[in-house]
């Protein structure tokens with residue numbers, strides 16, 4: 001992997017080349033136990049949804065899988081690298097270049113216009129903005145507006161465009177269509193699915209909306225501390 005291949009402490013564990021991410025025996029709790037010994041594998045060209053009732057730990061699990069939160073027990077491997085063993089510098093490289101994390105609240109630069117937000121991603125990643133993507137996300141007509149002038153849904157789609165411009169290998173998305181009407185939500189999901197297929201990337205989506213979840217290849221539910229496969 002670009003940039004982190006020199007890590008000597010990386011544990012060689014994955015033999016199957018199509019496995020992008022492997023979560024092994026993940027256990028976590030805050031005030032009460034959330035999940036125990038969760039196992040999850042994400043392959044390239046695969047989309048996975050995680051569903052479950054509010055407060056069951058979906059966002060917490062996604063934060064762990066995407067390297068933002070160290071679990072109480074267990075490990076997460078990207079390719080051959082145990083991500084919680086990486087140095088801070090390598091971890092930042094992983095987050096910047098390989099993981100695309102779409103949050104519930106979008107982190108856009110508020111002092112800048114929509115297009116400037118995209119140009120920052122273009123500059124940092126060296127990838128050109130895909131004009132067709134902006135059209136499909138229906139934000140091509142608001143590019144000169146300030147972030148504060150955009151609706152919640154437009155901000156959400158802009159942050160998705162920004163993250164796809166980075167060309168991440170894995171998309172982690174927490175309720176990415178939460179501010180959108182049903183039709184726009186489906187269209188945005190289709191953009192994400194096409195991205196995954198075209199780039200041979202992977203996606204882990206957290207949602208409480210079953211119909212969006214079942215558009216994914218596999219669906220898991222957090223139930224009684226365990227991850228139960230429901231599709």
Ligand SMILES: Nc1ncnc2c1ncn2[C@@H]1O[C@H](COP(=O)(O)OP(=O)(O)O)[C@@H](O)[C@H]1O
Nearest residue numbers: 030031034052053054055056057058059060061
């Ligand atoms: N940083 C934190 N500190 C303490 N408790 C937390 C923290 N993050 C989440 N929780 C608690 O963990 C539980 C699961 O939260 P979350 O993962 O956000 O659930 P979901 O996304 O399924 O709604 C909730 O009870 C929440 O209050």
Ligand SMILES: [Mg+2]
Nearest residue numbers: 058059060174
């Ligand atoms: Mg949540």
